[in-house]
Amino acid sequence: MSPSKNTAFPFLVKDQTSLLTSADSLPTVAILRNAVTTSVAATVESISTGSYKASFTVPSNWEDGDRVDAKITATINGYTDSALVRIGEVSIGASGPTAADIKTALEASGSKLDKALKAAQAAEDQTL
Numbered sequence: 001m002s003p004s005k006n007t008a009f010p011f012l013v014k015d016q017t018s019l020l021t022s023a024d025s026l027p028t029v030a031i032l033r034n035a036v037t038t039s040v041a042a043t044v045e046s047i048s049t050g051s052y053k054a055s056f057t058v059p060s061n062w063e064d065g066d067r068v069d070a071k072i073t074a075t076i077n078g079y080t081d082s083a084l085v086r087i088g089e090v091s092i093g094a095s096g097p098t099a100a101d102i103k104t105a106l107e108a109s110g111s112k113l114d115k116a117l118k119a120a121q122a123a124e125d126q127t128l
Contacts, residue, residue: 001058001068001087001088001089001090001091002058002090002091002092003058003059003060003061003062003090003092004057004058004059004060005057005058006055006056006057006058007055007056007057007058007068007087007088008053008054008055009053009054009055009070009085009087010047010051010052010053011027011052011053011054011070011072011085012050012051012052013027013050013051013052013074013076014050015076015077019050020049020050020051021049021050021076022046022049022050023074023075023076024075024076024077024078025075026044026045026046026052027044027052027072027073027074027075028044028072028073028074029042029044029054029056029070029071029072029073030042030070030071030073031056031068031069031070031087032068032069032070032071032084033062033066033067033068034066034067035067035069037071038059040056040057040058040059041056042054042055042056042070043055043056054070054072058090062090063090063092064090064091064092065089065090066089066090067086067089068086068087068088068089068090069084069085069086069087070084070085070087071083071084071085072084072085
């Protein structure tokens with residue numbers, strides 16, 4: 001995750017029998033930086049029964065290597081519980097591949113795979 005960029009992550013809520021269940025109300029998410037609770041606001045949305053997505057914008061002053069965790073709190077049938085989840089680390093500098101880079105690589109791989117499959121099929125046809 002990078003400073004000033006939106007980060008989203010899914011999470012599940014289960015009852016005491018480990019079945020997915022909806023919380024009594026939307027769960028809350030507190031964002032922690034290097035094990036310290038921050039004032040960063042996270043937005044939570046319900047995806048389906050027991051499935052949620054949280055998102056937040058990484059502050060611009062967070063530094064390379066900062067550890068980011070989320071404390072998720074949910075109430076189910078009047079019982080409140082929390083879990084601490086590692087979201088990742090802040091990364092500044094070299095960014096990963098873009099969607100266009102990945103698409104180009106997949107297309108190239110697909111083309112090579114198609115050629116390899118055709119060659120294998122042709123060799124198999126010759127042995128029959």
